[in-house]
Amino acid sequence: MLNKFRQSSSEAELLSEQGYKLTKKVGEGSYAHVYLGEFMREPGGGSFQIACKVINTQKAPDRYNRKFLPRELEILGKIKHPYIIHVYSIFQRKDSYFIFMRYAEHGDLFQYMKLNGAIKENHARIWTRQIALAVQYLHTLEIAHRDLKCENILITSHMNCKLTDFGFARIVTDDFGNHVTSQTFCGSKQYVAPEILRGERYNPKAADMWSLGVVIFVMLNKALPFEENDKHSLQNAQVQRKWKFRSRVVDVLSGEVKDLVTELLDPEPGKRPEVGNVVNSAWINMDSKLRRLVAVEVKALHSALEEAKSAGNKGQQNMENRRRTSTTFKKQSKDLVFWKEMTAKLELDVSLLNRLDDIALS
Known part of the structure; x- marks a missing residue:
């Protein structure tokens, strides 16, 4: 059953400043909930439905916060494909992450x-x-x-x-x-x-x-x-x-x-x-x-191939640099604050939504 979403006035105001409003809970896990909401366009521009996954890091296991959540956020910042749910924005407030994404009308x-x-x-x-x-x-x-x-x-x-x-x-x-x-x-x-x-x-x-x-x-x-x-x-x-x-x-x-x-x-x-x-x-x-x-399928695959080629060149350069130095390589740990960089890459583009998210093939 759909539940009304109860949130603090300060949180609602913060999201409203970004054009978002959460309305009903549609899914629930141990430390993540999914909500139905709205994105408000510019004044007079109307609104459309979105979904929002809210992750509470206080309730999540430490291993998830250190390992899986940073991976998920990093990957969401990399991907854009017509058959992958489109993520619009990622916000952090205190111990919670808000991942705003396209709403799928027929569920899973x-x-x-x-x-x-x-x-x-x-x-x-x-x-x-x-x-x-x-x-x-x-x-x-x-x-x-x-x-x-x-x-x-x-x-x-x-x-x-x-x-x-x-x-x-x-x-x-x-x-x-x-x-x-x-x-x-x-x-x-x-x-x-x-x-x-x-x-x-x-x-x-x-x-x-x-x-x-x-x-x-x-x-x-x-x-x-x-x-x-x-x-x-x-x-x-x-x-x-x-x-x-x-x-x-x-x-x-x-x-x-x-x-x-x-x-x-x-x-x-x-x-x-x-x-x-x-x-x-x-x-x-x-x-x-x-x-x-x-x-759009060609464009997405071509983009992935180009990205893979670039990553391959970077990996080869890293290997060459390693051969030139005796310094032991240590992989940098990722801090959860890097969400700010990713949000800049995930700007809401309604025209892109219309082009990518609803291809009628059937």
């Missing part, structure tokens, strides 16, 4: 399926392509999401997907451009790859691909491929490939989508397809309209 994919049932294959193809393009953009920037699931995929009024929640996301290269593995258990148990359940160091991009396979399966079946509750049983089911399409859909789904899901749910990380292979898969190409990128 999990809620959507609870109301509407399994997604028809033709529509699942469109949404899978959108999600895959968002992940391709992230992976090109050497960012892994690490928490892909239906609850983190939002649906807009134009029935497009928006990937959200970068609380577990991380950059997967070091300052020298070398790829690094992960060991943190990230994501929801039913969506995580078997190598994560085993507690091994893992390739976070390959783990994202497993989770994408689970998302596709859930869309088509309105059920999880693995429903075991305890960790040991779940891991065994994953490794032994104890999953199958539900009887109500198995005979109507195409062989191409069955093949793609089977490849993504391979228990061997190195055998899973990379995200570019999903975008260009036989299943996606069954719809001729999806074979070519539209202009």
